[in-house]
Amino acid sequence: MQNDSVIIANKLTKKFGHFTAVDAITFDVRKGEIFGFLGANGAGKTTAIKMMCGLSRPTAGEATVAGFDVNTQPNEIKKHIGYMSQHFSLYQDMTIRENIRFYGGIYGLRGKVIKQRREELIAELGIEEYANRRVEELPLGWKQKLAFSIAIIHEPEIVFLDEPTSGVDPITRRQFWNMIYEAAERGITVFVTTHYLEEAEYCNRVSIMVDGQLRDLDTPKALMDKYHKKNMNDVFVQLASTSTRTE
Amino acid sequence: MKEFRAFVKKEFHHIFRDKRTLLVLFGMPLAQLILFGYAITTEVENAKMMVWNQSPGQFSNALIDKMISSEFFTLTESVNSRKEMLDVFRKSKAHIAVVIPQNFEEDFYRGEASIQIIADGSDPNLATILAAGAKGIIMTWMKGKILNPVSIETIGTSVRWHYNPDLKSVLMFVPGVITIILMLVNTTLSSISITREKELGTIEILYVSPLKPSVIILGKLAPFVLLSILNATVILLVAYVVFEVPVNGSVMLLFLESLLFILTALSLGVLISTVANTQQTALMLSLFSMMLPTILLSGFIFPISSMPVPLQVISNIIPARWFLVIIKGIMLKGLGIEYMWKETAILMGMTLFLIGLSIKKYKIRLQ
Incomplete structure (x- = not known):
């Protein structure tokens, strides 16, 4: 374990009755890293993310996120992370400016700061003409880019992205990943799940979950070499096909 | 905050x-x-009333006038037989019937007069209200007409509604x-x-x-x-x-x-x-x-x-x-x-x- 790790999980486990959703996973994520968290549906990704976001208490094991313990300091964790889900995390019936102000507000930013970041953000995304229109009028790709910008408006140490690019066209997805790189360069750690395996190759390191266990964790290149595959898709299919869980 | x-x-x-x-x-x-x-609303106004007057005369006519002049009733039909009366009820042209019997005028002098009120029971709430209303009007009217009040009704009841006097x-x-x-x-x-x-x-x-x-x-x-x-x-x-x-x-x-x-x-x-x-x-x-x-x-x-x-x-x-x-x-x-x-x-x-x-x-x- 390195000192600059922002997430350290040690035998993190979550059971629901007799079902072990997450089975003693151990890993660490370094500061500024883009960490891919892969797994088939039902592999336990969402449960693991919930524990790391302070939403769900582990049954066993421990983890620290941004230096805070998931068992005892979930509220501190929440202040230091950002989160964006596959669902639209924006309020469709509110304008872009109102959405930004709301998220800034619930993270306790001061009015002046919100205003300044809001205008910067609108200018960066080039959506001045939409700024006072409702989010529902915005094209899907822009909605997701906006949602990402808002998820890091309070400059969190880590941002969790749960399938952020599902349903987005390839060009927008590319732009989205550029935004992720920029965030990582600014020192924000990115923890991302995706079902698009070519995106996994953009990550610094990738972990693959199968049946609640962390089956492997390394750089995409090392994983491809290890399993003698040409791309991450084949690596994923080989590992995921060992699953004995039925959905 | x-x-x-x-x-x-x-x-x-x-x-x-x-x-x-x-x-x-x-x-x-x-x-x-x-x-x-x-x-x-449970208040009743202008309910349709029919009359079967088998004893036309001074008193029966006065009584009918009295009933119509209240806001309660409107005279819609006058009938002359039981069959006609039932027919009016079937067509829903009246909610209530006032039947004045044959010897009403003579009986009235002797203090033995009776009147039949028939209400359409298919709407029980309305029927109850109308029957009570008709009875009230008739009693008041009779009391005013009777020469010897003692012989007809000696004990009257008076109801007052507290908190909502007009109901x-x-x-x-x-x-x-x-x-x-x-x-x-x-x-x-x-x-x-x-x-x-x-x-x-x-x-x-x-x-x-x-x-x-x-x-x-x-x-x-x-x-x-x-x-x-x-x-x-x-x-x-x-x-x-x-x-x-x-x-x-x-x-x-x-x-x-x-x-x-x-x-x-x-x-x-x-x-x-x-x-x-x-x-x-x-x-x-x-x-x-x-x-x-x-x-x-x-x-x-x-x-x-x-x-x-x-x-x-x-x-x-x-x-x-x-x-x-x-x-x-x-x-x-x-x-x-x-x-x-x-x-x-x-x-x-x-x-x-x-x-x-x-x-x-x-x-x-x-x-």
């Missing part, structure tokens, strides 16, 4: 941008008030409508507003944010408290201006008790939202679990004392039942808190219970 303000502001955006919410919030109360105030039904309906509106609007809207976030997935963002669950729930409910108080004020003003319904007791007490009842309804809405995952389920649960019991079992329309015992027992868990006693006490009887502390305590207990249960359910959900 900053967080709470931002949250409440967002809630107001949702409310004022959703036409359906606005309609439920402001359209439904006025529609109900007007519906109950004007259309659904205006709107006096009863205004407290009832306020009760129903506060219950339905708050339960429905609060449960829908929370489940909508579940349905859209935005609730995840709130869970992940540093907002405390209590801030989320309070932020959700605060706008409805404000708007409901506003709503109650509008209903009271309309009731006062249009229907001349006064508030006899303390307006301050009325608002405080209303606030308590609003909180009861809101906490029920929150509880429903912990069970329901879609807006539609929430709506169904709110309407079916609240609307009929609130209207039928609260004592608003049917008196609780005349219900079968099992229903009387059930009525105890209907919050509206207790609030109705409170609001009628304040508005019509002008009573103070000392007469309604029991009901107030019950509502408080219910609210605390519902909030406790919601928090418990909410915590289970999070684990």
